[in-house]
Amino acid sequence: DVKVTQSSRYLVKRTGEKVFLECVQDMDHENMFWYRQDPGLGLRLIYFSYDVKMKEKGDIPEGYSVSREKKERFSLILESASTNQTSMYLCASSKQGPETQYFGPGTRLLVL
C-alpha cells in the first residue's frame, strides 16, 4: 500500500522561527511536491522536485525553500515564519510527472 507520511499533523510556531516540515514516501517515486491549502484558494504549489538534489519553483515559492537529499524525503523550510504562512501544508509524490499524485495527510501550521 502506497504511503506518504508527514512529520507532524499539527504545529505551532512563533513569528521569526525557522520551521522544517518533513515528508517521506515509500513508493520509490521520482517526483515530490509541496502544496499549501487555504480556504477558497484550493491547492497551490510551493515547490516540487523531480530528482534528488533537484528543485523547481511552483506558483508561490516566496518565503519557502526545500531540500531533497534523498529520493524518499522532501523537506519544506520556512526560514523565518510569518503569520501569513499559517496554513495546511500537503506533501505529494508521483512516479511519472505530475500525474497520479499520492498525498500525505497534511500538516496544519499555526504561526503566532
Place this chain on the structure above:
Amino acid sequence: GENVEQHPSTLSVQEGDSAVIKCTYSDSASNYFPWYKQELGKGPQLIIDIRSNVGEKKDQRIAVTLNKTAKHFSLHITETQPEDSAVYFCAEKGSGGGNKLTFGTGTQLKVEL
C-alpha cells in the same frame, strides 16, 4: 499562466440524487485533467482522470466529461451516498507550466440523508 475555475464552491444534494461539479481552464493545450477527493482530516486522493484525446470516462458511479472546444470538464456522481461527502478538486496539466498541476479552488459536497 494556467488558470482553473471551479463551480460551485458548495453543493448539497439528497442521497440518491446526482451531483455535478464543473471546471473551466484557459490553456487550450492542456492535456490531462484529474479529479481528487479530500475527506475530512485526510489528504486528497485521485478518483478519476481524463486525457485530452477522450471525451468521457466512467468508473462505476463517477464519470468525467471533457469539452475541449469550450475548455471545460465536469465530474458527475450518480446515486450519491453519504460517503461521497467530501471536498472535490479538479486540476489540469498545462503545456507550458512545467511538470505540475494547477488545481481548482474546490467544491464542498454534502450528501444529506
